[in-house]
Structures are given as structure tokens and as C-alpha cells.
Amino acid sequence: MDIRATLMGLGFALMWSSAFTSARIIVADAPPISALALRFVISGLLGIAIAAGLGQKISLTRGQWFSVVVFGICQNALYLGLNFVAMQWIEAGLASIIASTMPLLVAALGWIVFRDRLSPLALAGLVTGFAGVALIMGTRLSGGVDLTGLVLCVIAALALAVATLTVRSVSGGGNLLMVVGLQMLVGAAALAPFGLAFETHVVTWSWQLVVAFIYTTLVPGLAATWVWFKLVARIGAVRASTFHFLNPFFGVTIAAVLLGESLGLFDVVGVAVVTLGILAVQLAKQRPAGPAV
Template sequence: MTPSQRAASTPGLDATPGLIALFCILWSSAFAAGKIALWDCPPLLLLTFRFLLAGSILLAGCAAFGRFKRLKRREWAALILAGTLNNALYLGLSFTGLATVSSAFTAVIISANPLLTALVAGPILGERLTPRKMLGLLLGFVGVIIVLRSRLAGGHEALTGTLFVLAALVALTAGTLTYKRFGTKADLFQASGIQCLAGGIVLMPVALATESLSAIHLTPTFIGAFAFLTIAVSIGGYSLWYFILGRSSATEATALHFIMPPLGLFFGWLILGEMVPPLDFLGILPIAAGIWLVTR
């Protein structure tokens, strides 16, 4: 099936509203949980152990319940590449960039994912970028900027950190398109497990070479945050993301990422006590309108 045929046969964003809401909550709450976990663990080691454990649980569950399917070499290669891009490179580069740039600046850059995906999805996947969808994407990005405007005003971001985050944006977009372009007959959890393991294996030598295991402190707070990141986000959130991506166009699915910054601010306030100016929530209006235009 050609990319244009796949795009034509792909239904709209038809995952149930409950699953979409759960995905948005899990994905956006990962920032606050990650910030807590980083108090007691270096970033790359945190990601390595998170991915390896999540992948092992997913694949063990598939084997136990007879859901482990035989895959062709092309499918293995596509899942390993997608896992490297979506897990190791996207999150590895993002966490590295966060050391020298603000989280708000990082969120604004990563929130350009729907725009970049929409621009590239045409030639790669045969998806048509209509004027309505382009307007929705622009509205969503404007909303993100409104939400985070106070965090960008007057800030001076490091060039090196900015380049890391820009590279993370490209990796996330490439991973989304790779998964959508090549597809697989693998069970949803099998596909997620393979991608998690691929990300952990790729990150492991870099993490061990640049970070110290002695910097990990097994406090109750860290264990709780790590468990949430592994089970709720890596297993639950990523599996929901691939479920949604498999039932909609790449442009429609990635439009959901516009809602992550305001939700992330909410969880930062709720869990970490971070202050959120009330005016920030005005940004939710263009975000909601943008998502509606892209996905309706």
C-alpha cells in the first residue's frame, strides 16, 4: 500500500475521548514526575533503567499471554529505529538540553512537533495539509506561546542547550513518521516493548560513560516517581500514543501535543507548588480551537 493509499484509508482521530484524555494526562504529568526523579538520579541513567524495565515488562506480558508475534526483519528494523528516535534520542537530547535551557523554552520548541510533522507528512505519508489544518496548527502554537510567554520574557538561553532541544524535536518528529510510515503487525504492547528496549540499549553505554551509578539515591520519593514514569508513562502513555497514532493521521495525532504545556503547568502547580499566572490559562482557548480544526 502506497503512502497516499494509507493516508486515504486512515480514519480520523477516532480513539475514544476517554483514552485520548488519559494519554494527555499521563504524557503531560511526566514532566513533574521526571523533575522529582531527577533529584535523586542523573537523567540518562534514569531514562536507561526506565526504558529497560518498561520494555522487559511489556515483552514478558506479551509472551505470558501469547501475544508475541513473529515479525519480519523489516518490522524489527522499523521498531528498533522508531524506539531509538522516540525514546533514546528524543528524551535523551531533551533531558540533556534542560541542563542549560529553561523548561518553558524546551516546551515551546517541542510543541512545534505538530507543525513540523504536518509539513513533512505530506511528501512522506501522502497526508494532505489543508488550509483548515494549517490554521489549526498555527492556533495551537500561538496558544502554547501565550501559556509560556512569561517564562520566555527576558530569558537568555544557551546555544548548546537550544541545539540539543532542536535535535530532540527532529528526533520526535522522525520517530512519529517512522512508526507511521513503516507500520507493523506486532501486538501494540509488543511494539511498545521493543521500542522501549531499543531506547534503553542505545542509551546504556552513553549513560554509563558519562554518569555515575553512585549518584542514584533510592529514596521513597525517587522510587515512587520512577515507578510512575516506568509503568504509567513508558508502558501506559507510550502504548496509548501508538494506539492513537495507528488510528489517525500523523498530523491529527500530533496536534494533541499542543495541550501538553498547559497541562504540564497545571501538574507543576499541583505536585510541585509552582506558581502559574491565571492569564496563562487563556492560551487554552486557541489550543482547543486548533485541535478541533485539525482533528474534526
């Protein structure tokens, strides 16, 4: 892997992980579902406009339209929507750790549902990763973490894992930025009715809220997506996915620095264990799987 690809991977992991901290700032002063729906509208329209400028058209394959609907609902509406709602009650660092387990959940569900073969390294990674999550959860539960927010984050991670498995056989077919923009508009359409029906639209305006909203819209929303596709084109999806192992570390570090969230010894150890588990699972994808486990 060359230096440029390494820097791109680090940049993607940093941008993706920072989204939880900016989201935490947003939901403290604005209705979460409506704010996220507005973010999707802006990001989606910008993405479509940029894609059109690059010559991409809304002429997608059947598999791509399937991806637009599935990921628009599962990733944007369910995964991000539930995380935004949950972060009214739980810390950004904890939300990022739960979300970071998605590669572990994909591997586990693939093994259980589709009977995917797991190498010894992948199996060890699953056990290690979930042990780290259990350590963190045990500490947080004893410390009085809000169960509603915790459950919503777990459901969100499961929704994204199911979506990933559902469309894993769908080919790319080009027009990637156009697909991403359309997915965001689907997410906005799915979230908007709930925001209108169930939320009180009171916003406490501040420069922190404005900066966080602009940052979330442009950086995790568009820039991270663009860097990810560039990275995949450069080194392939399997090798690129290895950078996901950095997400737990970056997520809790950014939340601690910018939001002052506390980190206990068991949190640090748990993050390290989860990180090693995700790395093992991702590295196992780069080598042929052994006999079915």
C-alpha cells in the first residue's frame, strides 16, 4: 500500500469517526430527525450536482436502484437516524464504538445466515471484538448509561450490517457519486414525515450548532464518501476496509478532546480490544478462507 493510499485511508477514518462528535453537538440544540433530514437534502443535492458536473447521469442499473433504496432507508434513515436520536442521551464516544462494530456484525451475520466460511483469524477477531464491546458495555451499564440510547445504537448497527449483506452481490456499474446523492435523498424522504409528526421544531442557535451542521453536511456527508470511493478504486474494497479498525480509537479520542467526554481505564482497554478484533476480521478478508467453521 503506497503512502497516498495510507493517507487517504487515515483521512477517511478520521472524517467518518468525527461525525459522532458533530452529531452530538447538533442534537443538543436542534431536533435530531429533522436536522438529519435537512442535512440529507443538502448533501444529496450537492452530490447529485457534482456528479452531474462530472458527467454522471441518473441512469442506473437495477442493482444500483436497489442499492439506492436499501441503503437510503437502512443506512441513512435507520442507521444514522437512530444514532442521531440516541445521542440525545448517550455520549458520542460510546455511539462511535457501537457503530464501529459493523464489520464484526457483518462477518457474524454472514457466518450465521449465509454460512460464510470464517478463517481462524476471522473467528478470533470476532471473539476478541465482541469481548471488547462487552467490557465497555459492562462498565457503562454499571455507570448508569441510558438504555434507550444504547438499544437504538445497537439496532442502528444491525440495520447497516443487514443492508451491507443484502446488497453485497450488487455490482457497482459506475455513477457512484450519483448513487450516493440519491441515497441521501431517499433517507431524507424517509425521515421527514417522522420529524414533522413527532418533533418540536425549536432550535437553540449558536455558532457551534452552525459549524457542526455545515461540517457534518460537507465532511462526513460528502468528502468522506468521495475519499472512500477514491481509496477503493486505488487499492480495492477489501484492503480499503482495513482502515475501519481505526474508527473506535478515533471516535472516542475526538469526543474526548472536543466534548470533554471522560475515558476510564476499562474504556481504553475495551477500545483497544475492539480495534484489534476489527483489524483481525478485516485482515482475514485479504487471505483465502479456510474450511467452514
